[in-house]
Amino acid sequence: MGEGPVSLSLRGISKRFGQVKAVDGIDLSVGQDEFLSLLGPSGSGKTTLLRIIAGLELPDRGTVVVGGQDVTRQPPYRRKIGMVFQNFLLFPHKTVAENIIFPLRMQRASREECVERLGWALNLLKLKGLEARYPNQLSGGQQQRVSLARGLISRPTLLLLDEPLANLDRELRAEMEVEIRRYQKELRIPFIYVTHNQEEALTMSDRIAVMRNGVFEQIAPRVEVYQKPATAFVASFVGQSNHLLGKVMQCAAGQLVIDWKGRELTVPCNETLGAGEAVRFMIKHEDVQLRAMGRASRDQAAFNRLKGKLRDIIFKGQTANFILEIDNGCELIASGSLRDTDVRAGDSVLVEWPQTAGVCFRDKP
Amino acid sequence: MTSLEIQAPEAGVPARWKIPPQLLLIGPGIIFIIVTLLLPLLAVVVFSFWKTESYELFMDWNLENYWVLFREPAYRVFLVRSALGALATSFICLVYAWPVAYFIARHGGRYRLLLVLLLAAPFFTGVILRIAALQGILGPGGLINMALGMVGLQPIEALMYTPVAATLGHVYLFMPFMVTAIYLSLVNFDFALLETAKINGAGPLRAFVEVTWPLNWIGTAIGLILVFIPCLASAVTPRFLGGPKSTSFGMSLSQQFGETGTWALGSAMSVVLFVVSCAIVLLMGFTINPRRSGFTGGRR
Amino acid sequence: MTTYGAVSGVEYRKWLMAVALGLLYIFLYAPIAYVIYASFSEDIVWPFPPSLTLQAYANVFNDSLYGDALINSLKIGVGSGVLSTLIATAAVIGLLRYPSRYRTALFIVFLSPLFVAELLIGISSLAFNARILGLSGNIFSAIAANAVEGVAFSFLIILSQLVRYDWQMDDAAMVFGAKPLRCFWEVTLPTIWPSVFGAFLISFILAFNNLEISFYNLGAIPTLPSVAWGSLRFGLGPELFAIAAMTNALVFTIFALMYVLMRTGIVKFGYRGT
Numbered sequence: 001m002g003e004g005p006v007s008l009s010l011r012g013i014s015k016r017f018g019q020v021k022a023v024d025g026i027d028l029s030v031g032q033d034e035f036l037s038l039l040g041p042s043g044s045g046k047t048t049l050l051r052i053i054a055g056l057e058l059p060d061r062g063t064v065v066v067g068g069q070d071v072t073r074q075p076p077y078r079r080k081i082g083m084v085f086q087n088f089l090l091f092p093h094k095t096v097a098e099n100i101i102f103p104l105r106m107q108r109a110s111r112e113e114c115v116e117r118l119g120w121a122l123n124l125l126k127l128k129g130l131e132a133r134y135p136n137q138l139s140g141g142q143q144q145r146v147s148l149a150r151g152l153i154s155r156p157t158l159l160l161l162d163e164p165l166a167n168l169d170r171e172l173r174a175e176m177e178v179e180i181r182r183y184q185k186e187l188r189i190p191f192i193y194v195t196h197n198q199e200e201a202l203t204m205s206d207r208i209a210v211m212r213n214g215v216f217e218q219i220a221p222r223v224e225v226y227q228k229p230a231t232a233f234v235a236s237f238v239g240q241s242n243h244l245l246g247k248v249m250q251c252a253a254g255q256l257v258i259d260w261k262g263r264e265l266t267v268p269c270n271e272t273l274g275a276g277e278a279v280r281f282m283i284k285h286e287d288v289q290l291r292a293m294g295r296a297s298r299d300q301a302a303f304n305r306l307k308g309k310l311r312d313i314i315f316k317g318q319t320a321n322f323i324l325e326i327d328n329g330c331e332l333i334a335s336g337s338l339r340d341t342d343v344r345a346g347d348s349v350l351v352e353w354p355q356t357a358g359v360c361f362r363d364k365p
Numbered sequence: 366m367t368s369l370e371i372q373a374p375e376a377g378v379p380a381r382w383k384i385p386p387q388l389l390l391i392g393p394g395i396i397f398i399i400v401t402l403l404l405p406l407l408a409v410v411v412f413s414f415w416k417t418e419s420y421e422l423f424m425d426w427n428l429e430n431y432w433v434l435f436r437e438p439a440y441r442v443f444l445v446r447s448a449l450g451a452l453a454t455s456f457i458c459l460v461y462a463w464p465v466a467y468f469i470a471r472h473g474g475r476y477r478l479l480l481v482l483l484l485a486a487p488f489f490t491g492v493i494l495r496i497a498a499l500q501g502i503l504g505p506g507g508l509i510n511m512a513l514g515m516v517g518l519q520p521i522e523a524l525m526y527t528p529v530a531a532t533l534g535h536v537y538l539f540m541p542f543m544v545t546a547i548y549l550s551l552v553n554f555d556f557a558l559l560e561t562a563k564i565n566g567a568g569p570l571r572a573f574v575e576v577t578w579p580l581n582w583i584g585t586a587i588g589l590i591l592v593f594i595p596c597l598a599s600a601v602t603p604r605f606l607g608g609p610k611s612t613s614f615g616m617s618l619s620q621q622f623g624e625t626g627t628w629a630l631g632s633a634m635s636v637v638l639f640v641v642s643c644a645i646v647l648l649m650g651f652t653i654n655p656r657r658s659g660f661t662g663g664r665r
Numbered sequence: 666m667t668t669y670g671a672v673s674g675v676e677y678r679k680w681l682m683a684v685a686l687g688l689l690y691i692f693l694y695a696p697i698a699y700v701i702y703a704s705f706s707e708d709i710v711w712p713f714p715p716s717l718t719l720q721a722y723a724n725v726f727n728d729s730l731y732g733d734a735l736i737n738s739l740k741i742g743v744g745s746g747v748l749s750t751l752i753a754t755a756a757v758i759g760l761l762r763y764p765s766r767y768r769t770a771l772f773i774v775f776l777s778p779l780f781v782a783e784l785l786i787g788i789s790s791l792a793f794n795a796r797i798l799g800l801s802g803n804i805f806s807a808i809a810a811n812a813v814e815g816v817a818f819s820f821l822i823i824l825s826q827l828v829r830y831d832w833q834m835d836d837a838a839m840v841f842g843a844k845p846l847r848c849f850w851e852v853t854l855p856t857i858w859p860s861v862f863g864a865f866l867i868s869f870i871l872a873f874n875n876l877e878i879s880f881y882n883l884g885a886i887p888t889l890p891s892v893a894w895g896s897l898r899f900g901l902g903p904e905l906f907a908i909a910a911m912t913n914a915l916v917f918t919i920f921a922l923m924y925v926l927m928r929t930g931i932v933k934f935g936y937r938g939t
Contacts, residue, residue: 056836076839089837093855102851106842150841160840386845390759394752394775394816401813402778402786405793409785412792422796465689468682475927478859480686482920485867487693489916490700490909491874493893498696501703508699537692544689549825569674587821591779598782601876615784622788622881632792635785646780 007032007190008158013062022048024214033188037201040211046194050160055079067157082156086163088147090135096146097131103154121149141172161193177203198238210234232280232361241282242332248277261328265304266355283358288334291350292343305352310343413632420626430633447614451596454535458592462543470551484541496605526608534602542591550584586649594642704906721903734887742873744808749815749868757823778817783877786813791881802884810878815868826860
């Protein structure tokens, strides 16, 4: 992050509901043309954080600064923030046009401005011709566009999106993901996007904040979150990984040698661990390569290599998941294109991955 | 990251966060109920331990009024008569109102509101006029008995100045309450649940008993209370339709505040009436299990 | 075409219920029809065989007692209707929007008037006003006492619609710049107005025609029910029947209008189905 002025900054935000710490001391800065995703499982506090930014929830502690102004104690209607909701929340008794210009009317904009901005929004979101319809006469995708138009029409300093695609079907979702990112890049308004769907977060965001139990586990550019997860939780939540539970044999600078059910593996590690400590090694499905027996040709030393049997192939369209039974009795999954491999279920195979791939953390019981 | 100069927070927190808004919304109602219902009822309780002499209440603490109510069998008869009448009326209303409310809620479509309003419309005509009209229809010179007489049949004695006629009058007056209460419950009921019950093998009757009835019991219980309580206190209807053998507790009670002017005794009767009403409400209350009512209690 | 047993069973039950509804309407409206018929009769005690006249209607407009009674009844009806609708709407919103550990207790408080008979409300407010406050009967105490019941009924009616309301709708409006009152006006009210209107209507009718509560709170001030009560001693005057007939004519004109509007689909009165 970093170029340009800061649009939103949160300092030490905390919020409790009874005994539950929904948000626990969050600090965050969002740049002026940044797309940030708050990614986390349900109950991680991401929606509460979004509602605090919007002013719908008052934090117990901390400050919210939007566009250089401390708005912590300001009610939502003074914050000039746009928002898109999960179940759209279009006003059922208002037409599409009335719904979209609602924020402008609240700001007492002139009639001419309303008409002009409405034209702009209808154009941007391809809603021409639907102005006079009522929300219950629209499809899910159209409702979502109207909801977006309403969020964007008054040029907010910030647009908050609360799982806006959760209620759409898969195909439409993929289409909207691309479009939402395009609007953000065109309009240069910071978007804060709450989701529990890692694919959505990875597709759209510049940065991703992974949240769990009210705190950020990691906040980093999307590629970094994917490739260099900071914690075991992030590693397991983002992407699909194999989890290998083992014991430390040797610890050197940035590298561990672990014992995984009788097999020796060399894995990268940033922590200093003592011999005998239990660890969890996670390697993404697509990092695991498989070759037919006898075809290994690379440098032996830089790879972890295991013998096994291909038990099944789960066809997923562009890729396939190969279910592998390693000769120590454990199971691994590798994913790759079917075209590149000519193995069949039942074949004996070699499984390998670079010693620099994957992440390893101390395994907390 | 370039941080901008941060402006000082606005002096003075907006009022929205200061006075809890729910207090502003609920407070007036609570005060209103206290002043217009609770305090007057409390006054009546106090007066029931006082005395009346020549149409004036005197502060002279005693239990004489309650002793009179206990000693004179007439009051007990009035009370039991009123209670039985109210019970009969509630039962008839319950049985008849269910199919009617069900029909409106399920098959009323866009005319639902109109159909319910049609039930309420008779209330635009005063109780006394409607009772008089009922008397005109049921009474000796009324429509039914005259028609019977014209074809040479005996008039139906039961419809003239009997407890049956009084009960019929009560059913007439309070049936709309019952239907409306059940209707309001049913419009919030998800009829798709019945499909689920049927797919799982329940017949129509079984589905009703297992699903519809328990999920709409609160509405039904409210309906029963709305019928029972005014019936128990009813004074006008038995006076005009009930004939000489139908003096009700309510009639006797209103006489204490009217013709005879014995306010203290009337107050004691009011307390008895109130206690019986409360007992009924509590009895109904015990049958309600909020967790099984399907009511989620509003937000989220 | 074959009809399956289950289907015809449903149809059969549906028609049976429709007949029950029809019979109920007949039962409810027979006395109303009688009132209208009798208002045109020369002799209201023995109105058969018919002998029609408009005398009663002429009397209504000539005798100031009926005019006064009608105006007082309207004042009480509108006053108590507005008062109870306002109080109940605010209370329901306050209770549903904001979670409170006293919610159940507060529900009971607002519904408690339903558990107290009108007679008791009338008598207790008479006793309280006369003996504790030293007030003689006046129209304001009559409005207030009538509104006690109105509040409870309005509360119940509005509650039954508002439990289904999605409060996030208000959140949305507020994020887009609407202050709380504006939120209510622009978003909440348009969604729940049928129940608010229904609440007003019910509390208006209850107060307009109430005998017992008004009677004990008004003393000598006439209302339509108290005039009816007073004239019972000498037999009901046909003038009261005439007033009732005119009220009904007005009400049914409004209903017919509603029906036409619904039929043509101009107004849906809150119904959001097909």
